[in-house]
Amino acid sequence: MEYIDLPDIQFVEEDVEKVLTEIVTLYQTITKRTLFRADPEMIFLKVFAQYIVQHRVLINRVAKGELLRYASGIMLDYLGGTDTPRLEATSARTTVRFTLSVPLVSAQLVPKGTRITQENGDGSIFFETNEAAIIPPGDLTADILCVCMTPGDIGNGLLPGQLNVLVDPLPFVQSVANVTTSAGGTDREEDDHYRERIRLAPESYSTAGPEDSYIYWAKRASAAIIDVEAESPSPMEVKIVPLLEGGTIPGQEVLDAVAEAVNSRKRRPLTDRVTVSAPETVPYDINLTYYIDISRAAESATIQDAVKAAVDSYRVWQKSKLGRAINQSELIARVMQAGAQRVNVVSPVYTEVAKLQVAQDETVSVTFGGLVDD
Numbered sequence: 001m002e003y004i005d006l007p008d009i010q011f012v013e014e015d016v017e018k019v020l021t022e023i024v025t026l027y028q029t030i031t032k033r034t035l036f037r038a039d040p041e042m043i044f045l046k047v048f049a050q051y052i053v054q055h056r057v058l059i060n061r062v063a064k065g066e067l068l069r070y071a072s073g074i075m076l077d078y079l080g081g082t083d084t085p086r087l088e089a090t091s092a093r094t095t096v097r098f099t100l101s102v103p104l105v106s107a108q109l110v111p112k113g114t115r116i117t118q119e120n121g122d123g124s125i126f127f128e129t130n131e132a133a134i135i136p137p138g139d140l141t142a143d144i145l146c147v148c149m150t151p152g153d154i155g156n157g158l159l160p161g162q163l164n165v166l167v168d169p170l171p172f173v174q175s176v177a178n179v180t181t182s183a184g185g186t187d188r189e190e191d192d193h194y195r196e197r198i199r200l201a202p203e204s205y206s207t208a209g210p211e212d213s214y215i216y217w218a219k220r221a222s223a224a225i226i227d228v229e230a231e232s233p234s235p236m237e238v239k240i241v242p243l244l245e246g247g248t249i250p251g252q253e254v255l256d257a258v259a260e261a262v263n264s265r266k267r268r269p270l271t272d273r274v275t276v277s278a279p280e281t282v283p284y285d286i287n288l289t290y291y292i293d294i295s296r297a298a299e300s301a302t303i304q305d306a307v308k309a310a311v312d313s314y315r316v317w318q319k320s321k322l323g324r325a326i327n328q329s330e331l332i333a334r335v336m337q338a339g340a341q342r343v344n345v346v347s348p349v350y351t352e353v354a355k356l357q358v359a360q361d362e363t364v365s366v367t368f369g370g371l372v373d374d
Contacts, residue, residue, distance in 0.1 A: 011059060011060050011063040012056045012060060013056065014056050014057055015053075016049055016050060016053050019049045024042070027045060068195060068199060072191045073191070076191055076194055079198055087189040087222070088151075089151035089187050089188050089223075090151055090224070091147045091149070091150070091151045091184075092148040092153070092158075092185030093130075093146070093147050093148070093251075093253035094146055094158065094178045095145055095178065095180045096129075096145075096146045096163060096178045097141050097142070097144075097177055097178075097179050098135060098141065098142050098143075098176055099140055099173070099174050099177075100135060100140050100174060101174040103138050104137060105137055105138075106137055107136055108134060108135040108173070109132065109133075109134055110133045110134065110142065111132055113128050113129060114128060114129045114166075114167075114168050114170065115127065115128045115149070115167035116146065116164075116165060116178075117167055118163060118164070118165065119165050125155055125158075126149045126167065127147060127149065127178075128146060128149055130145045130146060131145075146163075151185065153185045153187060154185065156182055156183050156248075157181065159181055160178055160179050160180060160181060161177050161178065163177065164176060164178075181251055183224070183244060183248060183250060184222055184244075184257065185224065186223040186245070188223070189223040190223075196219070197216065197219055197220065200213075200219070211230045214230040214238065215228045215229075215230055217261045218230070218240055218258045218262055219242075221242075221257045221261040222244075222258070224244045224248075224254070225250075225254075226244060226246075227243040227320070228243070228322075229279075229322045229323065229355050236272055237272075237273055237275075238273070238275070239275055239276075240275070241279045241322060242254065242255070242258050242279075243279055243320075245320075246319075247360070249279065249358075255276045255278060256276075259275075262276065279322055281357070281358060282351065282353050282359045282360065283359075283360055283362045284326050284347065284348040284359055284361060285347045285361070285365075286314075286347065286348065286364045286365065287345070287346040287347045288311075288335070288346065288367070289346075289367040289369040290340040290343045290366070290367070290368060291341050291343075291371065291372040291374075292304075292370075292371055293341040293371070293372060293373070294371040294372060296339065297371055300371070303338065303339035303340065304368055306338035306339050307335055307338045307366065308366065311331070311334070311335065311366050314331045315361045315364070318330075319358055319359055322353075322355065322357065323355045323357065324353055325350065325351060325352050326348045326350065326351040327350060328348050328350060329350075331345065332345060342374060344369070
């Protein structure tokens with residue numbers, strides 16, 4: 001979130017020395033006597049000043065908590081109010097293909113709530129059909145939307161084919177398998193994401209098609225959406241591109257949810273044709289060699305672990321925002337902060353990324369080059 005660069009705000013003074021000076025000055029004015037450092041009254045006033053400062057810190061914290069920039073927890077919920085409530089945990093979604101053993105002369109019903117799960121799973125993840133569906137007469141398959149029965153990100157990331165066990169047997173159904181990677185499940189909306197939506201909320205009141213309005217409604221579709229861009233490639237055409245937490249490319253189920261959120265007649269101009277699509281990926285490789293100062297040889301194993309974590313954090317940072325340029329300087333900085341003395345980067349090289357694109361790492365090669373005496 002971008003804010004105007006303003007100094008930190010204080011509603012009441014917290015500096016102990018200033019508070020003590022005020023108290024001592026007031027005391028001396030009232031008593032008509034001068035206090036010295038060893039006076040019992042001076043010791044008492046110092047304790048009293050500390051007590052006052054502690055209360056002033058609490059006053060500042062509570063007062064700042066009423067401002068959007070500093071608010072957290074329940075105070076954010078109050079600021080959001082009923083117009084912009086916090087998004088609760090949502091379930092992951094995926095499309096599951098139900099396959100019959102033979103074509104039937106009559107429609108085969110797949111009831112709402114039909115459950116599927118993983119083979120050899122731990123029994124904690126179940127998906128169920130979102131609504132009743134049918135396999136038409138003469139057809140062998142039907143693709144049906146299924147949602148995870150446990151809200152949160154626990155159901156995300158199941159690759160096609162991993163959900164392949166039908167828990168509730170159906171006649172003539174030979175097999176089931178998800179055909180899309182499950183995605184869209186999120187825990188209860190976190191403060192930073194919620195704060196950004198509250199900031200954008202006033203834009204939602206307009207149906208004239210402002211960019212932030214489309215972004216607001218798109219983000220409201222799922223708390224898993226970490227970034228959104230809206231662009232008009234031509235008059236009366238609007239293209240919206242969402243990106244999920246951790247740089248995950250949204251699947252069709254999430255794209256459909258965003259499309260539904262932004263296409264309401266009360267939320268967009270009647271003449272706008274709005275389309276929602278996944279971001280175009282810009283692939284890049286990581287190939288670097290790092291060295292550790294010989295004076296830190298005893299820390300070598302710890303530094304190597306820290307470098308690996310730094311590279312992983314860079315990969316997430318790089319793909320967590322649309323249009324973020326591929327920046328090897330950021331990678332070098334993180335590896336150096338992890339304890340490396342020198343870093344030689346073969347790739348990536350600095351590469352601009354368009355507004356509706358996102359960088360995605362492919363091959364990652366991180367080599368420890370040894371100890372150096374620089």
